[in-house]
Amino acid sequence: MSVSREDVLNIAHLAEFDVDEETLPALAEQMSRILDYVAQISALAASETARPFIPGPDALRFRPDEVKPWPLAFGPEAFAPEFQDGFFLVPKLGQFEDTEAPG
């Protein structure tokens, strides 16, 4: 499996992070090596009937569906990058704003 520079850029786009131009060749080479290694599981005959293994309790216990204050030691204003009037502040979604803007 050979991962190209374009493949890395496409996956990084899906994963929502920037990749430096100078790290691309090494990243593509390392990803190729990792994917080559993990591809050995293709030795396993494909089976649609095999039951997946999920550790933990056989059945999840649900809490009552109630809205109640969560006991936090302090509120989001103490750790948010920007917070105002009960809201997290973020930049606008530029492309959306542009297309939706009245002409």
Place this chain on the structure above:
Amino acid sequence: MTDPSEALASARAAADRLTKTKRLNASLTPPRELRKSLLLQAQAAHPSGVLYGMPIAVKDNICTLEFTTTCGSKILGGYRSPYEATAVAKLRGAGALIAGKTNCDEFAMGSSTEHSAYGRTLHPTDKTRVPGGSSGGSAALVAAGVVPAALGSETGGSVRQPASFCGVVGIKPTYGRVSRYGLVAFGSSLDQIGVLGRSVHDAARVLSVISGRDTKDATCEDRDSLRLPTVPESLQGFVIGIPKEYFPPDLDAGVRRACDRAIRLLRELGAAVRDVSLPHTPYAVAAYYIIAPAEASSNLARYDGARYGPRFNGSLDIRALYRRTRGEGFGAEVRRRILVGTYVLSAGYYDAYYRRAQQMRALIAQDFRNVFDRGVDLVFTPTTPAPAFKAGEKLADPVAMYLSDIFTVTANLAGLPALSLPIGRIKGLPIGGQFIGQAFVEDDMLEAAYALERVIAAAEEA
């Protein structure tokens, strides 16, 4: 210990030791802040607790109120959690003193504690080597005698592998034995909080305190806390399986010799030792390095600079903010794993990679069930294929780094309890041996480890 003056003395002594071992870069909490906190905690601790006055360090991916929780990452630099992990709350309830946060591979992704944004942790006896990872800071502090026990976390061996490299005991409990509430998620179907201790007893008593039901974690089993077994005189009645797949021809000769001696000692203790086979073991690392990155790519999607952590700014567009924050905030190994995880979950590759890996996981779990169904109580293996490697040796080759987890990932994939304890040394470097037990039968594993630890200590004194 029940006397408040003893708890204060314990706090002071731990703070002194932490200051003296600063060069290891094992603790991420500034010494002055830690000393102040330890003294306050000692004054507030309840003397009736079973861990009263015991300083316990906590891996930096487990949330605490007193100290920052950065997961060894720049993307959580300075982050202070508004709640604490259930395991930490239980330690505090038992009178323990939280002795700061320990260095780790970023988001617990690594096997050497070289992938921390805050610098690598040194091996406590050979600074040119790694302490293992990802809980390398916890292992180094225990091995250096700074704390008698520390919390770590396991996704693929991150407690047992550093325990083996540093010559301490490491326990990974059954999936669901300890609440994951407040453990920052990496691979949610694999993650468990574990314990590192200077002895089986120290590690086991901390595990006993942090175990048990928790309504805040739906994957935590509705069970009482683990009850500690007594130290057995013999292992008469135990059947211990030796899986041939964990003793390949290229296994380090020193590791093989140490395991052979441990197996002989287990026989002398009265255990019946049987050869067994876990045939899908050779595929475990491949399955793990598909499933864990896939889960990580989802779990780490939340770090985007919008709600917490530093924001790498400079743009008026939110997508650009996400991409810049994540691109600059994550280190190389985390970026690699997110990319691999995103790739194996993407259209056209899901069946070839992720579905196959899940099927392999089921086969690996079935291998263990087959062995245990034939009357085997525990499996014994080396913890790692070789002792601690040199710093930098595996950084350029991620697959070589991943293969250092080859004997530990199976227990995580199968959700089973496992324990590493020191069984010898090669040129001064510790070697660990591993017991893997049946789900929720940690007491068998602890009994065998108590007995083996005792006879190894006696053999080394002789």
